[in-house]
Amino acid sequence: MKRTDPVLLEVARGDRPADVVLRGGRVVNVFGREIEDVDIAIVGDRIAGLGSYDGQQIIDLGGAFVAPGFIDAHMHVESTMLLPPEFVRVAAPHGTTGVVLDPHEIANVHGIAGIKLLMDQSRSLPMNLFFTASSCVPSSPLETSGAELSAADLAPLFDDDRVIGLAEMMNFPGVVFADAGVLEKIRLGLERRVVDGHCPGLSGNHLNAYVAAGISSEHESTTADEAREKLRRGMHLFIREGSAARNVEALVPLVTPENAHRISFCTDDRHPGDLIEHGHIDHVVRRAISLGLDPVTAIAMATIHTADHFRLPDLGGIAPGRYADLVVFERLEDLRPDRVFFHGELIAEGGQFMGSIDPRPLDGSAVAIGLSVRLPDDLNESRLRVEAPGGAIRGIEMDPHQLWTGQRAVEPKVVDGAIGADTARDILKLAVIERHRGSGNIGVGFVHGFGLRAGALASTVGHDAHNLSIVGTNDADMIAAARALERVGGGQCVVKDGQVLALLELPIAGLISVHPAERVAEMQAGLRAAAATLGCPHEDPFMPLSFLSLPVIPKLKLTDLGLVDVEQFEVVSLSAE
């Protein structure tokens, strides 16, 4: 119902019984960050009032806590490898009732058609799903994506009220140096509401320029100093704790009672296994509390401060007129959502989803039916051959827990004039094959720190252009892995001696599965187990593999166009001389 519905007001003033009264709960009042022992009256999808009410149904909370439903301030749902209905089914029991989605990944594969697929799949679900228009498709000119979206392409997206701003503007050099097309996109976002940022490591005068342009939030800070500077320049901070990047530990010490209202939580990326096993924003809240953050402050950062930033006055707090999106739990210190209400309906209890979801049919377009992996016909081992340039080469130094990489000078192992992997020194070959247009572009480089001892891993999830990324100990297995993914229309696989040891099919855009979350998580576990048999020591080697191609996070990355020095924002030669 609307705010001005007379029935809402009638229940609020106590002249008509509420549909539901939650009695005996301890309300986490996020407005002043305090606990208030008060009953909650609900009518339809909204909270009618707090205080003394009669209701057709009385639910005794027996002293349990009630908080507003959690909101993820920034997330790519593609990272869950699930379509929105399946994501909601899994995330809702963790207390998530709102997410601001950036459909950046599918946009890089299928453009506006991909965005529209996700927006269509997000309708009529028991979760408040908002969108920001993906600003950087491709994320940089230093890679080949499946689409290029200009401001004119994005403009029609804003016809949908669910689009509340422009998504993370990764092209920070474009902003700072006033690229006309970039500024045009920012104007679109400012006209609608907000422009989200992405400027890892940006500082000083260049940060000033980035903020001056109107970008008002950011989630890439990895140190308290970096985050503090962004806060001081007026940005709203999203502290990110996802499957890929985890910044809560570094940033929670920054939170004070004075600045907490300018800080929110986001996951950015959340893999299906983590989502099922560890949770979503509730996991971030628990982690922040375990690191010493006041629980009520942590909850406020997961709710009202996010709603306020995005100007969503119907969300984020337990107050008259707002949506009855609520999370009930027993303990503040180790917050485990027990019951979850969305728009007044109990949709999850004890971790089990109890709501109803009518899956929307996928349409028959290429977006939906898996025509996103087009490899060169002549793809064979010779296309991966790298002539030794003489002298040291630039190697990518990988940290399995960070999106940032380093650069190290490597003396290559040369056989027959070509550089090969050298497992003895943990130098592996990395290839990124353009898969959208059949251009034949292949970038080849070398990475230290991956730890694979045999075989190859391949993935069509490869940020941000989502070309085909392959890491391997030998060219034959790398080609076999590529062909295996081409056959199934995208996914991730582990290959040894030409045999596919494990495979996860991702037929939608090469990013998203059509299976239930639990099945996807199982298949991911299979991939990890297979990689472990090949000697790879990392918990989830596909995570770093999918980010080694991301040319917007420093320092050295590999795209289909070659090695990219992100700080210089240019393709550089393999030779380190």
Add this chain to the structure above:
Amino acid sequence: MKRTDPVLLEVARGDRPADVVLRGGRVVNVFGREIEDVDIAIVGDRIAGLGSYDGQQIIDLGGAFVAPGFIDAHMHVESTMLLPPEFVRVAAPHGTTGVVLDPHEIANVHGIAGIKLLMDQSRSLPMNLFFTASSCVPSSPLETSGAELSAADLAPLFDDDRVIGLAEMMNFPGVVFADAGVLEKIRLGLERRVVDGHCPGLSGNHLNAYVAAGISSEHESTTADEAREKLRRGMHLFIREGSAARNVEALVPLVTPENAHRISFCTDDRHPGDLIEHGHIDHVVRRAISLGLDPVTAIAMATIHTADHFRLPDLGGIAPGRYADLVVFERLEDLRPDRVFFHGELIAEGGQFMGSIDPRPLDGSAVAIGLSVRLPDDLNESRLRVEAPGGAIRGIEMDPHQLWTGQRAVEPKVVDGAIGADTARDILKLAVIERHRGSGNIGVGFVHGFGLRAGALASTVGHDAHNLSIVGTNDADMIAAARALERVGGGQCVVKDGQVLALLELPIAGLISVHPAERVAEMQAGLRAAAATLGCPHEDPFMPLSFLSLPVIPKLKLTDLGLVDVEQFEVVSLSAE
């Protein structure tokens, strides 16, 4: 310039000298409520960056503090008796760079034409002047105003971008009991941005209904308990400290680091003498600090928290891209604005206005030229005669420092069957004469606590319908005072023995002077001095006089329709029996 102006970004990144660099200042960083020693670079009307910059002009602040310009969250500029250009000239030296105006007073006299006069007079001034559409004209059906504004009348106002919401919804019974016309106005405000509230004493379920309808701010709380409940229900609190109502002392103890971001300051009403002598929002900030509030928190409540509430991302903070609206002062504890910058220009120094204002011509309409006082032709003493009903009567119990009044049973002094004033017991006659339509409506009642010993006072400022209010010790002087104001087209006067002792002409709507502020203040001082010679003990007796007719603040008030019991929301008889 716009946020995305390449010149702004060029200066921000340090590739082009700033117009002005403020060096060596201590920046009040309101985002995290802290002090930051950093230079400020300005280009055009905006802040380009904070940090190390070259500039064409360097201003050494020598360790002085720099805060964002102050914003008044809610004000009726008519209370200053000045047109906006003159208001700005006087308020700007006090550090005010933004005000959210509600043209409620002039709207009650001249309707949309009055609002448009103020909006026109507010153009091109060195202050950010925003408007909210006056929601309650008349403020209640219990009085006769000069205009009645429906939602359909208000809707065209929203064509102007400066209109950022609906103004204080005083008709809280109308909201709570779902009056269709009231809800239609609320929908207008919610569509635009925000709906401001006004619900003195509202609590419990009725407050829930009021908040549920979408009203998100309020400034009428007089106790910490009342304000706390409103905060807990999700309202943004405006702590008011004006010339009429003063709530800082009662409400400042409520402010915590956890809730301060949901609290702002406003003056509501500010008389010209107070504005000149004591200041504007700077005065409120000083007062809050003197009562123990942390100075940086007080400044944040006067700046960013207000800008955030009204969603004004270009205001409220010292950050790249925001307008260079700045206040420089020497001491935090006793904050006295020394220099004031608006949009990058120094507009005041040492309390002197240095900016330029081109007064806009008043048009020749009735709004501008003073045809707003139409008294009944047959107005004479007999119209003020009150037959004794027999027994006790309801008397208005006045507190000169509060808008709230009480009700007391009074044994009337009866002469020739009619009730008269009784100065021995401080019972005075009060009359409210409808002055807009010549309807002949006259309400007559009695007030205790005014303290006048002889003569009469009259005012065409009479909240909210701004009928002609007269308080007196005898009918002859009351009529003489009425006629004196009719002759000059409105104003305030003091009369004794038929002679006008002091007069302030307010020819615009009977509310606003055409003189400079200093002259208006002098004339007000003359009125006060004259009233004092008549024995009136109150510092400013015209203030309570102008509010004794306000039928939206409890308890007992007098309008042209008679005595109003505000809590019962009805006209009541004089008889207390």
